[in-house]
Amino acid sequence: MNTVDRREIAKGVNFTAVADSRFKTMNICATALVPLNKDTVSTYALLTQVLSRSCAQYPDFTALSRKLSALYGASLTAGVRKLGESLALTFSISGIDDSFALTKESISEELSQLLCSVIFEPFFTDGAFDTNEVEQERRQLIDTVDSEVNDKRAYVNTRLIEIMCADEPYGVRRCGTAQSIRAVTGEDLITAWKNMLHSATFEIFYVGQSCADTARNVFTEKFSSLERDLFELSTVIVPRAASVLEHTECMEVAQSKLMLGYRSEEAGEDKGVTAVRLMCAILGGSANSKLFKNVREKQSLCYYCVSRFHRAKGIMTIESGVESASIDKAKKGIQAELDAIRQGDVTEDEIRFAKLSVINDFISLYDTIGGIREWYLSQLGYSSIQSLEECIADFESITKEEIVEAANKMSLDTVYVLTSK
């Protein structure tokens, strides 16, 4: 069904080609990893937007858009996300497979060249990013940051991490703040661009039917002329919470939100991580989880109540949407479910069902291009990339004792509530 060819094509640059005959489209995604810190995060976020807007070959936004549409609606997107305490700058181009072009064109070759052009050959005026282009993207990036308040569920997730990790790089928002975006200068952008090319660790993924050789060669050639001196990338793990911080924020909302953040003692490639991931699934990872069955269904306390493990940072978050009158009851209800696991109140069925559910999700991931890419991206920086089969075997081997131990390693760090005045 698919074959994987992963090679280092330059110092700190891996190119992974996944040949997969099932999909009618192809995707190339170049991810550059830089350290996450509040002084540079907005510069990098703005850089990704400025770079993907135009390039030397198509120095105008509309011209580039029209070129992409002529290539059967190819899409070029760029953005930033946090991967532990690294910031991942992603540049992604997707288009139809060559075999579906209505005339004989090589879409994939054009797309790989376009993506390279965007990253390596930006549109400059007098050796700098065009001021007008920068201002347009700055305005839109500020809009993006402002609109994050609109989606309350996403907003409270951001706020919990921001408060819980206030003294750690992980607490930095992925685009920074409107203020820090306004402060970015043209020189900052040039410096960031050069730093990215010379010092970021790159992961390039190609997923599709057609041969990846052209794309690989195009990138290899571009990197060959660069001197590379890599950034140190690391994530600081805080194993236990010293105390519990409670924070309430008021906003006019119809539904209150309750967020709990835990430190887990296990992160990244630690031996105990799989047990934590499974414990998290048993607690609140599906419609058969303890949180769903007891806090939502039995006690009707909330519409949603789910847990999520931030593996790279060793944090577990629990989020729920509740009636303001039920906040305290929901908090106690949630903690009671984690306590139950701590005391060994978890049945063989619960363990078996959670394993089946998690494994089902992993296998399903492999049926989408985005899922395949995510499989590799989520393991960036680890000493080795675990295959799907290895991961499944790992989960299947977890015992009840390990799950109970994982629950006992959790310490409550922060409780965040968003509610009306």
Added chain:
Amino acid sequence: MQIREVVSEALKEKYYEIEHSSGLRIFVWPKEGYNSTYAVFGTPFGSICNNFIANGENITVPDGIAHYLEHKLFESEEGDAFTLYASTGANANAYTSFEKTCYLFSCTEQFERCLEILLGFVSSPYFTDETVAKEQGIIGQEIRMYEDSPEWRVMFNMLRAMYVNHPVRIDIAGTVETIAQITPEKLYTCYNSYYNLNNMALTVVGNVTLEQVTSICDRLLKPSDKVNVETIFPEEPYEVSKHYVEQKLSVTMPIFNLGFKCKADAPLTEEQIAYTDILLFLLASSTSPMYRELLDKGYINASFSYDQFTGPGFYSIFFSGDSREPKKVEEFIKNYICKLREEGISEEDFENARRATYGDALSSFNSVETIANLMEDMYFSGRDIFTYYNAIASATREDIERRLHEILDINNTTLSVIVGE
């Protein structure tokens, strides 16, 4: 049982359409190499069906009952469907939209067992005073959650202001007051009228064979008497009710939805949908001069999007996104529509739009989830998926110009805005 094989050489896809002896319409779409299987079982009972004639009797039901019924169907005397699915690892869910309710699962093993569960619980209604009362709290919370969602509210406020009588103007989940009127008897009435195999459709996509599906359906599904049910819609004028509506919410970034109300006296054909998709790309994608002007002036950002919205008795076209100047956006869009009508569409612009729409449609066929939900949608709308695809591929510039003159009446619009407090 009648089985028809439907092939698209151009897409390299095929599916089977089965008129099952029980009355159920079944679609089976094997996808080679996929590990997951996605099944959807739907009925044409949605939020707009609040007045209907069943076996000669005229019945009116409370707003939000279709969605309420969806929640309750998961329960039975023995427990709930999630518990049954648990031992398969399947990911199960359901949704209620304006014109239908669908129950679905995605699995990577034990497909036959999952399908048995799906067909079983949807065919076994169980509603009591106790189970109905319990859901008030959960659905109440769901309603509250959507009250806080600017995207949800901007659209529903627009529909409420656009449509005078048509029930598309009602919130899908109803209100806390209307759902309080729901009783087990009313749920049974709705169920017995609409949840009849002769009205329903099952679609299965992915790792599946025709025989797997037909053998289970042969074993489990008994022919049922047709129920004559007809949804009644009140007279709806062509004109919008109001041209502007605004609501204050806790947002930092204002958003808008500009709706053009269109004639809806007959169901749309695949060609009409396809030509409109191509037209909208031409008009409002990032390739268009109008988009560029709006962007340069700071009136929109990359969130700007457009859509067709259609169902029994309603058809409108939306333009939406973030904006601090929504009235200016409205003015620009209307001016550009007039300009395009006057000046005509260039062959180059048309060809780009056609290619882009073709590429976008092609990418749908990568995903088992997208195909399955699209098939259900197409079936209940009386349309065919390959016909739609072929209409895009064979469209001409004249087709699109003609469409431009048939829809988008600039005097028949509603602008809905959500602003900060």
